[in-house]
Amino acid sequence: MTNSTAIKRPLGANDTPARIAVTCALAGPALDLLRTVAEVEVPDADRPLSADELRSLVAGADAVVVTVHDKVDRELLDAAGPALKIVANVAVGYDNVDVAACADRGLVVTNTPGVLTDATADLAIGLLMSVTRRLAEGDRMLRAGTSWSFRLDFLLGCGMQGKTLGIVGLGQIGRAVAQRARAFGMKVAYTGERASNEVEQSLAARYVSMDALLREADFVSLHCPLTPQTSHLMDAAAFDRMKPTAFLVNTSRGPIVDESALADALEAGAIAGAALDVFEEEPRVEPRLLAMDNVVLAPHLGSATLETRTEMAVLAARNVVSVLTGSGALTPISS
Incomplete structure (x- = not known):
C-alpha cells in the first residue's frame, strides 16, 4: 500500500x-x-x-x-x-x-x-474571459461538429473594458486579480476586510458594502475564506441583488456558493452566467449546471501549474x- x-x-x-x-x-x-x-x-x-x-x-x-x-x-x-x-x-x-x-x-x-497567488489569480481571469466571451461554448460546438459560419451576430459575448469587477475578499489573491483587472481596463470595487489606503490607491480599488457590490458589479469574483459566516454567502437573495447581465466567478471554496440557488438564478435569467473552479460537494457538481452553456466549469485547477x-x-x-x-x-x- x-x-x-x-x-x-x-x-x-x-x-x-x-x-x-x-x-x-x-x-x-x-x-x-x-x-x-x-x-x-x-x-x-x-x-x-x-x-x-x-x-x-x-x-x-x-x-x-x-x-x-x-x-x-x-x-x-x-x-x-x-x-x-x-x-x-x-x-x-x-x-x-x-x-x-x-x-x-x-x-x-x-x-x-x-x-499560489499568481496561478489562482490567472485562472480567475481566465475563467472570466471564458464565460464572458463564450470560449468554452464555442469549443464544444466545434468539437460536436456543429455547422457554423462567421456572422457579425455569431456567439456574441461581453467585453470587460470599462466594466466593474466586484471582488469579495481583497487578500493576496484578490489583490492579484485586481491588478490583472486593471490591465484589462476594468474598474475595481471590493468588499470584506478593509484594505489600507496604500493598497486601495495602488489598485484604484473602491471599498463598498456587500449589498452595493452585488448591485453594482458586472462581474463578481470570490476570494474570501470559507467560514461559518461565508458559507452560502452567495445564496438566492444574493443572486436576486445582482444585475441580470452580471457573471459570477468562484476560485475560492465551493460551499461559499449555494449551487442549487445558482442554478435557479441562471435558469430564471437573474444573472447572465457563472464560472466555477470549486464546488460544494467536490467532485460532485450540481447536475443542472452541467447542462448550461453559460456556465464554465473547471476541476479545482486554481493552483494547478x-x-x-x-x-x-x-x-x-x-x-x-x-x-x-x-x-x-x-x-x-x-x-
Missing part, C-alpha cells in the same frame, strides 16, 4: 525514527526533503482517502501532510496519537482542519500562503522539517 524510506533523525516516540504521513502524492523535491529527516509514508491510491484509511495512515505519525480534501478533525488527531507535532496543509485555505482541536493538543498547523504545486508541496515539507528539527514553523496558522 505504501512506499517509505527510513532515515534515523530526528527520533520519534520510543527512540524510533520519526515518521511523516503524507495523504497524497507530492512533488518529488518535497518528498526528497521530507526523507532527509524521517520515514515517509505515502499511499499508492490515486484518490482521496476514506476517513478509515486516513486514520490508519496517520497512526503514530510525528507529522501529517494533508490537502484540502482531507478532514483533520478530533477523531483523526486521536488516531494519530501523542507523537504528532504538526499538521501541514498543502493549501492556503484551511477550512478542512479543526485548528482549535489542534491547538488543544499543542499541535502546529501550517499552510502554504503566497506561492507544475511550478505552483511544486512550490506548495516544498513549502509544506519545509514547515514539517523545520518543526521536527526544532526550528519552528515557517508559515503557522493561529487558532
Whole structure:
C-alpha cells in the first residue's frame, strides 16, 4: 500500500525514527526533503482517502501532510496519537482542519500562503474571459461538429473594458486579480476586510458594502475564506441583488456558493452566467449546471501549474522539517 524510506533523525516516540504521513502524492523535491529527516509514508491510491484509511495512515505519525480534501478533525488527531507535532496543509485555505482541536493538543498547523497567488489569480481571469466571451461554448460546438459560419451576430459575448469587477475578499489573491483587472481596463470595487489606503490607491480599488457590490458589479469574483459566516454567502437573495447581465466567478471554496440557488438564478435569467473552479460537494457538481452553456466549469485547477504545486508541496515539507528539527514553523496558522 505504501512506499517509505527510513532515515534515523530526528527520533520519534520510543527512540524510533520519526515518521511523516503524507495523504497524497507530492512533488518529488518535497518528498526528497521530507526523507532527509524521517520515514515517509505515502499511499499508492490515486484518490482521496476514506476517513478509515486516513486514520490508519496517520497512526503514530510525528507529522501529517494533508490537502484540502482531507478532514483533520478530533477523531483523526486521536488516531494519530501523542507523537504528532504538526499538521501541514498543502493549501492556503484551511477550512478542512479543526485548528482549535489542534491547538488543544499543542499541535502546529501550517499552510502554504503566497506561492499560489499568481496561478489562482490567472485562472480567475481566465475563467472570466471564458464565460464572458463564450470560449468554452464555442469549443464544444466545434468539437460536436456543429455547422457554423462567421456572422457579425455569431456567439456574441461581453467585453470587460470599462466594466466593474466586484471582488469579495481583497487578500493576496484578490489583490492579484485586481491588478490583472486593471490591465484589462476594468474598474475595481471590493468588499470584506478593509484594505489600507496604500493598497486601495495602488489598485484604484473602491471599498463598498456587500449589498452595493452585488448591485453594482458586472462581474463578481470570490476570494474570501470559507467560514461559518461565508458559507452560502452567495445564496438566492444574493443572486436576486445582482444585475441580470452580471457573471459570477468562484476560485475560492465551493460551499461559499449555494449551487442549487445558482442554478435557479441562471435558469430564471437573474444573472447572465457563472464560472466555477470549486464546488460544494467536490467532485460532485450540481447536475443542472452541467447542462448550461453559460456556465464554465473547471476541476479545482486554481493552483494547478507544475511550478505552483511544486512550490506548495516544498513549502509544506519545509514547515514539517523545520518543526521536527526544532526550528519552528515557517508559515503557522493561529487558532
